[in-house]
Amino acid sequence: MLSETLLEVLVKPVSGGIGAANFFLSLLAIAATALVVDYGRMLYLRRKMPPGPFPLPIVGNTFSLPDRKPWIYFEELARRFDAPVLTFWVGRNPTVWINDAWSAHEIFEKRAQIYTSRPRMIVFGELGPGQSNLVSMRIRNQAERARWRAHRKLMHLGVGIQAVRRYREVQNNESKVVALDYLRDPANYVKHLERYATSVVSVIAFGRRVASHDDPIITEVIALMQLAADLNVPGKSFPMLMETFPILAKFPRSMPWMKGLGSRGQQGGNYFFYSLAKEALEQQAARSPSEKAMIPTPYVETLFQEAPKYNLPVEEVSSLTGNLFGAGSDTSSSTLITFMLACCAFPDPMKKAQAEIDAVVGSSRSPHWDDGPQLPYVNAFVQEVFRWRSVAIIGGQPHSPTQDDWYKGWLIPRGTWVQGNVWAIHHNNRDFPDPDRFLPERFLEGDDHKRPFPGDKSYMTFGWGRRVCSGQALAEQGTWITIARLLWAFDIRKKKDPKTGKEIDVDIFAYTNGLNMRPQPFQCDIAPRNDKVRKTVVREGEMALQDLKVLDGDSKYRMSTFYQEQRKKLAHEPVIGQDGNIQLVKIK
Incomplete structure (x- = not known):
């Protein structure tokens, strides 16, 4: 009996160990089989898709991405593979990069019907605004297409x-x-441009202007937009590494790789831009009829009138307002800062544009849109600003086909990330010889520097197809008048060293790394071109301030403290106790 009991004691753990080992080996075999099958799928697709670097299992090509400015890397890959379209694997998923204007036009414009959707996006989609935001909306069925169309229509009502x-x-x-701000405080030209861009979209959205460049609504919103642009650059570090390993998105937001993404949603729908919109409606209602007649109807008023027709929830109203306000302020100011850099680095085009303006406009008034037909070189100058250093350097968020597509014999599978590389498109020597040179002649009809280009415009700065930037018309209109006026009023030159008197060089390649790129800080000299122009700038600027006075206003909300204050308010709710008195009870 003793020997039998001992035998049982000795055998049980061994057989249990064998069972555990077999189970572990079975799991290993299943995992290995799944890996082989999945990698086989990747290699099978690779044979059919556009050329590109050879992917590894699971991680694809992710870890070959550069730390900065991946759009330049993809431009080099296109040259290496001698293909306008290439495939790059982010984890187990292929991304198709379009590095040529003609391919982009063929795919995004001529086949716009099937390239209107977005792919599955972890960072900007599932961990961000997702289906509540026009920018990130996917179109996988008729209901989603109808929702997207409603948002697009509502955005068109505004811009x-x-x-x-x-x-x-x-x-x-x-x-x-x-122009008046430049005259009084030229050193802070960046802040003046940010104030201008933010004030315009604030008037459009909320019916009130932003008077000071130190207003927190400027600094905080632009900082948020730049942070979002930095976080969404394709890369091999977090948070974008979650696109390679989507399972990491299932963890709590407190995990270190979630840094910068914030928390999704707020209790009670207390969204920042929604609160700004409600506040703006109250301020608009308080205006007199004569004041209302002097200003354009704010977008939020139109939006709240239309929202019930489309059953828009709070987060969608918030996103429509936020898109207009946030994106318009950052991109427009960045474009104008690029204009300043171009003037410093390439003074000859500035002088040619000024000569044309002098002949048409003179010194007693500044340019107006009505002068546009008589200012072909200025028009070309503005187009070259958009082309030379485009802000949305990879054309915004990726497109995705709603069905399998074929281009030049290559397969682009349904649901694939398809990204337009605006940098490569605008720096193609075939279309834009010597592309880093600022040369407005590229856009002058009949000039030897002009080359054929697909589509109605000669640049692709604002994206393509039905996902083209909604604010394109507003941006082009505002950029033209501001550039024309600043060229008319000022000589914009390189800063001189106060000790040596020599000009301080500017670096035309020193740009930020975000998807909405802008020049790194640089100094420049800004001087009125003559005394008559200076007096005109003062007269027109002071009259403009008087005309804009009806739009003066302020907001009690600050983005930096908004959500903390809302959480405090929502931490308790009033209830009637058994004694009949109101008590504050903590929300669980």
């Missing part, structure tokens, strides 16, 4: 081609104020 003409007077006056 569509016809709508933006209502804001010309505001843009005109605000650009006159920029």
Whole structure:
């Protein structure tokens, strides 16, 4: 009996160990089989898709991404593989990069119907606004397509081609104020441009202007937009590494790789831009009829009138307002800062544009849109600003086909990330010889420097197809009047060293790494071109401030403290106790 009991004691753990080992080996075999099958799928697709570097299992090509400016890396890959379209694997998923204007036009424009959707995005989609935001909305069925169309229609009511003409007077006056600000405080030209861009979209969205470049609404919103642009750069570090390993998105937001993403949603729908919108409606209602007649109807008023037709929840109203306000302020100011850099680095085009303006406009008034047909070189100058250093350097968020597509014999599978590389498109020597040279002649009809280019425009700065930037017309309109006025008023030159008197060089490649790139800080000299122009700038600027006075206003909300204050408010709720008195009970 003793020997039998001992035998049982000795055998049980061994057989149990064998069972555990077999179970572990079975799991290992299943995992290995799944890996082989999945990698086989990747290699099978690779044979059919556009060329590109050879992917590894699971991680694909992710870890070959550069730390900075991946758009330049993809431009080099396109040259290496001698293909305008290439495939790059982010984890187990292929991304198709389009590095050529003609391919982009063929795919995104001519086949817009099937490239209107977005792919599955972890960082900007599932961990961000997702289906509540026009920018990130996917279109996988008729219901989602109808929702996207509703959002697009509502955005067009605010900044569509016809709508933006209502804001010309505001843009005109605000650009006159920029010229006045340049005259009084030229060293802070970046802040003046940020104030201008933010004030214009604030007037459009909320019916009130931003008077000071130190207003927190400017600094905080632009900082948020730049943070979002930095976080969404394709890369091999967090948070974008979650696109390679989506399972990491299932963990709590407190995990270190979630840094910078914040928390999704707020209790009670207390969204920042929604609160700004409600506040703006109250301020608009308090205006007199004569004041209302002097200003364009704020977008939020139109949006709240239309929202019930589409059953828009709070987060969608918030996203529509936030898109207009946030994106318009950052991108427009960045474009104008690029204009300043171009003037410093390439003074000859500036002088040519000034000579044309002098001949048409003179010194007693500044340019107006009505002068546009007589200013072909200025028009070309503005187009070259958009082309030379485009802000949305990879054309915004990726497109995705809703069905399998074929291009030049290559397969682009349904659901694939398809990204337009605006940097490569605008720096293609075939279309833009010597592409880093700032040369407005590229856009002058009949000039030897002009080359054929697909589509109605000669640049692809604002994206493509049905996902083209909604605010394109507003941006083009405002950029033209501001550049024309600043060229008319000022000589913009390299800063001189106060000790040596020599010009301080500017670096035309020193740009930020975000998806909405802008020049790194640089100094420049800004001087009125003559005394008559200086007096005109003062006269027009002061008159503009008087005209804009009706739009003066303020907000009690600050983005930096908004959500903390809301959490405090929502931490307790009033209830009636058994004694009949109101008590504050902590929300569980």
